[in-house]
Amino acid sequence: MKAMFPGSFHPPTLGHMDIIRRAAGMFEKLYVAILINQEKQYLISADARKAMFEKCLGDLDNVEVVTGTGLTVDLARQLGCDFLVRGVRDASDYAYELKLADINRTLSGVDTLFLPARPEISSVASSIVMDIARHGGDISPFVPTEIKDDILSAIK
Amino acid sequence: MKAMFPGSFHPPTLGHMDIIRRAAGMFEKLYVAILINQEKQYLISADARKAMFEKCLGDLDNVEVVTGTGLTVDLARQLGCDFLVRGVRDASDYAYELKLADINRTLSGVDTLFLPARPEISSVASSIVMDIARHGGDISPFVPTEIKDDILSAIK
Amino acid sequence: MKAMFPGSFHPPTLGHMDIIRRAAGMFEKLYVAILINQEKQYLISADARKAMFEKCLGDLDNVEVVTGTGLTVDLARQLGCDFLVRGVRDASDYAYELKLADINRTLSGVDTLFLPARPEISSVASSIVMDIARHGGDISPFVPTEIKDDILSAIK
Amino acid sequence: MKAMFPGSFHPPTLGHMDIIRRAAGMFEKLYVAILINQEKQYLISADARKAMFEKCLGDLDNVEVVTGTGLTVDLARQLGCDFLVRGVRDASDYAYELKLADINRTLSGVDTLFLPARPEISSVASSIVMDIARHGGDISPFVPTEIKDDILSAIK
Amino acid sequence: MKAMFPGSFHPPTLGHMDIIRRAAGMFEKLYVAILINQEKQYLISADARKAMFEKCLGDLDNVEVVTGTGLTVDLARQLGCDFLVRGVRDASDYAYELKLADINRTLSGVDTLFLPARPEISSVASSIVMDIARHGGDISPFVPTEIKDDILSAIK
Amino acid sequence: MKAMFPGSFHPPTLGHMDIIRRAAGMFEKLYVAILINQEKQYLISADARKAMFEKCLGDLDNVEVVTGTGLTVDLARQLGCDFLVRGVRDASDYAYELKLADINRTLSGVDTLFLPARPEISSVASSIVMDIARHGGDISPFVPTEIKDDILSAIK
Numbered sequence: 001m002k003a004m005f006p007g008s009f010h011p012p013t014l015g016h017m018d019i020i021r022r023a024a025g026m027f028e029k030l031y032v033a034i035l036i037n038q039e040k041q042y043l044i045s046a047d048a049r050k051a052m053f054e055k056c057l058g059d060l061d062n063v064e065v066v067t068g069t070g071l072t073v074d075l076a077r078q079l080g081c082d083f084l085v086r087g088v089r090d091a092s093d094y095a096y097e098l099k100l101a102d103i104n105r106t107l108s109g110v111d112t113l114f115l116p117a118r119p120e121i122s123s124v125a126s127s128i129v130m131d132i133a134r135h136g137g138d139i140s141p142f143v144p145t146e147i148k149d150d151i152l153s154a155i156k
Numbered sequence: 157m158k159a160m161f162p163g164s165f166h167p168p169t170l171g172h173m174d175i176i177r178r179a180a181g182m183f184e185k186l187y188v189a190i191l192i193n194q195e196k197q198y199l200i201s202a203d204a205r206k207a208m209f210e211k212c213l214g215d216l217d218n219v220e221v222v223t224g225t226g227l228t229v230d231l232a233r234q235l236g237c238d239f240l241v242r243g244v245r246d247a248s249d250y251a252y253e254l255k256l257a258d259i260n261r262t263l264s265g266v267d268t269l270f271l272p273a274r275p276e277i278s279s280v281a282s283s284i285v286m287d288i289a290r291h292g293g294d295i296s297p298f299v300p301t302e303i304k305d306d307i308l309s310a311i312k
Numbered sequence: 313m314k315a316m317f318p319g320s321f322h323p324p325t326l327g328h329m330d331i332i333r334r335a336a337g338m339f340e341k342l343y344v345a346i347l348i349n350q351e352k353q354y355l356i357s358a359d360a361r362k363a364m365f366e367k368c369l370g371d372l373d374n375v376e377v378v379t380g381t382g383l384t385v386d387l388a389r390q391l392g393c394d395f396l397v398r399g400v401r402d403a404s405d406y407a408y409e410l411k412l413a414d415i416n417r418t419l420s421g422v423d424t425l426f427l428p429a430r431p432e433i434s435s436v437a438s439s440i441v442m443d444i445a446r447h448g449g450d451i452s453p454f455v456p457t458e459i460k461d462d463i464l465s466a467i468k
Numbered sequence: 469m470k471a472m473f474p475g476s477f478h479p480p481t482l483g484h485m486d487i488i489r490r491a492a493g494m495f496e497k498l499y500v501a502i503l504i505n506q507e508k509q510y511l512i513s514a515d516a517r518k519a520m521f522e523k524c525l526g527d528l529d530n531v532e533v534v535t536g537t538g539l540t541v542d543l544a545r546q547l548g549c550d551f552l553v554r555g556v557r558d559a560s561d562y563a564y565e566l567k568l569a570d571i572n573r574t575l576s577g578v579d580t581l582f583l584p585a586r587p588e589i590s591s592v593a594s595s596i597v598m599d600i601a602r603h604g605g606d607i608s609p610f611v612p613t614e615i616k617d618d619i620l621s622a623i624k
Numbered sequence: 625m626k627a628m629f630p631g632s633f634h635p636p637t638l639g640h641m642d643i644i645r646r647a648a649g650m651f652e653k654l655y656v657a658i659l660i661n662q663e664k665q666y667l668i669s670a671d672a673r674k675a676m677f678e679k680c681l682g683d684l685d686n687v688e689v690v691t692g693t694g695l696t697v698d699l700a701r702q703l704g705c706d707f708l709v710r711g712v713r714d715a716s717d718y719a720y721e722l723k724l725a726d727i728n729r730t731l732s733g734v735d736t737l738f739l740p741a742r743p744e745i746s747s748v749a750s751s752i753v754m755d756i757a758r759h760g761g762d763i764s765p766f767v768p769t770e771i772k773d774d775i776l777s778a779i780k
Numbered sequence: 781m782k783a784m785f786p787g788s789f790h791p792p793t794l795g796h797m798d799i800i801r802r803a804a805g806m807f808e809k810l811y812v813a814i815l816i817n818q819e820k821q822y823l824i825s826a827d828a829r830k831a832m833f834e835k836c837l838g839d840l841d842n843v844e845v846v847t848g849t850g851l852t853v854d855l856a857r858q859l860g861c862d863f864l865v866r867g868v869r870d871a872s873d874y875a876y877e878l879k880l881a882d883i884n885r886t887l888s889g890v891d892t893l894f895l896p897a898r899p900e901i902s903s904v905a906s907s908i909v910m911d912i913a914r915h916g917g918d919i920s921p922f923v924p925t926e927i928k929d930d931i932l933s934a935i936k
Contacts, residue, residue: 258903
């Protein structure tokens with residue numbers, strides 16, 4: 001069984017790492033897919049985000065980081081994945097994810113499973129990390145130690 | 157009793173059509189009102205969206221499609237409508253709609269009634285349809301057959 | 313068009329009266345249906361609740377109060393109603409009502425429309441009124457003046 | 469990887485069957501665990517519910533139905549399961565399930581993954597099925613054909 | 625300024641202790657009020673719960689534990705409190721608490737302020753602690769060490 | 781005890797004034813902090829918003845209006861505040877605020893308390909007021925009388 005964990009991961013957070021480690025234990029192969037919206041501009045390039053993940057996840061043999069454009073489910077099918085994995089922080093996240101999962105299953109037959117965020121990191125979101133970093137706040141409690149400086153350098 | 161079903165309908169979806177058909181059975185006259193936000197740019201013009209509705213709703217004698225700018229309730233009053241009709245997909249939609257309904261009643265005395273989306277199409281939203289179409293995905297499960305090609309042409 | 317407003321109304325509140333008055337303006341005929349769950353015991357009998365409604369709604373010619381057992385949609389069909397009307401106080405109410413509406417449409421084809429509670433009385437619920445009354449609190453802000461003493465007498 | 473799908477399943481519904489079939493494709497072994505709350509009385513015995521599942525799931529070689537008392541996570545550990553599987557119908561379900569999942573992980577290290585209910589059956593709940601059945605309504609749209617009569621017999 | 629933290633606290637949890645310590649820093653005097661619903665039976669007596677709080681909160685000079693029957697706001701007024709304090713674990717808790725706060729302000733003028741539960745203990749609820757304890761599970765992660773054995777003795 | 785009520789207040793509404801008056805009764809000193817996002821453009825300058833507040837709050841001796849850039853918690857610490865105060869309109873607001881409160885406590889130790897919006901003004905939001913004003917609607921029910929004309933002048 002192969003699965004894909006899609007997102008923009010701008011930047012990766014402790015929450016993402018936790019979902020990846022838990023999901024990696026469930027599937028033969030887990031792709032972490034950095035989806036690129038070509039209408040957006042990113043402070044941290046997709047390649048830089050890919051490198052950040054690889055720095056943190058080197059010990060997980062069955063995890064591979066890829067980048068892609070286009071529809072999430074098209075990439076999932078290309079990679080032979082029957083499942084998408086999504087972390088869910090709270091019920092309002094879930095309301096949104098539920099609709100997306102249904103659309104994705106209708107489009108492609110690819111199913112989605114959800115892993116609940118661990119409560120102690122359930123408030124962390126990439127957008128908040130970016131906001132804190134831009135204002136000179138301390139992002140240490142929210143991102144992996146290995147990539148903290150990479151994030152700070154990238155947004156300068 | 158006259159009612160108005162306001163929205164941006166960019167583009168019309170199966171969800172919109174379902175609400176219109178159900179509401180048309182409740183009121184003497186139902187206006188479908190395409191509201192134009194003059195600060196936004198639309199890939200599909202309001203007139204094109206109007207034409208899409210008319211293609212699908214020709215069998216409903218008491219439904220009329222109009223376009224308008226300005227406040228929703230001002231248009232409702234001009235058209236002699238005492239009620240707004242809104243489709244609601246889930247509880248998070250409702251949280252937003254509830255506040256809007258209250259503001260609208262305070263501004264104008266126009267009341268709002270809600271029809272729940274049918275579950276099998278409750279995940280469909282115009283913004284998602286646009287996103288799928290732009291990435292070359294199949295929008296057939298989400299929009300009326302009659303206007304599928306019109307939508308695809310409009311966004312090219 | 314006929315509609316039915318079902319509930320246990322134990323006791324009727326200002327919230328119920330507001331929904332009834334707004335819905336009565338939309339339909340040719342509105343039935344207020346006091347549904348009796350035969351496994352429950354009620355401090356206020358269904359007939360007493362019916363009398364309370366009639367005391368408050370005498371000026372509305374197209375409203376009739378009935379009592380019933382069994383499934384809500386069976387009663388609706390017997391009365392020739394195509395619509396159920398429900399008041400919704402907030403998004404958590406709606407999450408519950410949405411599922412019920414879907415079940416009811418599947419069972420019978422009877423559709424449900426929702427009216428949002430007016431914010432200034434959106435916190436009122438029959439169960440809270442009963443709780444306040446039993447502890448000697450003042451229920452005046454929550455129920456129609458005409459039936460306040462009837463409620464207090466009934467629960468002694 | 470083994471997983472457990474716990475519940476009271478009183479009675480099993482189409483929603484449960486859908487979750488089981490989707491989860492069975494993800495795990496080497498899936499236990500469907502009928503948890504018995506010894507302070508409750510059940511109209512349908514746990515053994516009868518077990519028989520109902522077995523009637524419907526005979527084609528799934530890696531699914532086994534068990535009954536148990538006590539804490540869900542204790543049973544999961546006895547069965548060698550690292551994951552609980554739960555179906556989630558909407559955001560209000562999720563709010564509850566999220567807290568339970570966290571408690572269960574704290575108690576035992578057993579993780580929980582969520583599968584979203586398919587929209588067209590997302591309003592179905594065992595308690596509503598029981599309510600409809602008791603009032604002589606038609607439960608066919610909500611339960612597997614094979615066990616419809618078993619359910620109706622059991623609650624007479 | 626005096627405030628009251630009302631609840632049933634059956635039993636007290638780490639979540640309650642956290643709210644009390646944070647609220648005690650905001651007010652001159654904080655009453656922890658164990659409200660007794662005379663229609664319920666409690667496995668742990670109100671006096672036993674009061675003793676549990678006193679065991680844990682001895683270092684807080686401005687906190688006093690009381691028991692009461694009747695309406696929460698009546699007790700608050702008797703004690704000279706202008707504010708109720710409530711801990712809120714998540715949005716679904718809040719939906720309920722918001723309505724209660726509004727009813728209480730209408731009844732008495734007493735205002736309510738909310739403190740968010742700390743995420744790492746936001747899944748803990750008294751009812752779940754009781755459930756775990758009754759099934760022989762380990763309640764240590766959810767209740768203060770000082771009262772763990774008192775809780776276990778009380779429910780035997 | 782000092783507290784800070786942060787926001788963009790673009791423009792101030794009756795909802796903000798209500799929260800300020802209630803919070804001012806709880807703390808020795810309350811700062812109303814207009815936070816400036818330097819990436820946004822504002823129709824009403826921060827100084828103009830400050831002047832609007834001062835026009836309405838002159839009778840409250842312990843309230844001071846300040847403007848700031850940067851992280852909310854940095855400003856709170858500079859001003860010696862241990863608490864942030866936030867008004868919460870409904871459960872979906874709360875879901876967002878809860879995560880922010882947790883992030884802020886992690887960053888700085890500054891705690892957040894929530895006051896529920898009064899129901900009769902709980903639908904009012906600055907963004908809706910701006911939208912109504914721009915379309916020539918009547919904003920009187922939503923903003924303090926003293927500043928209505930200032931708002932209308934500012935956005936012309």
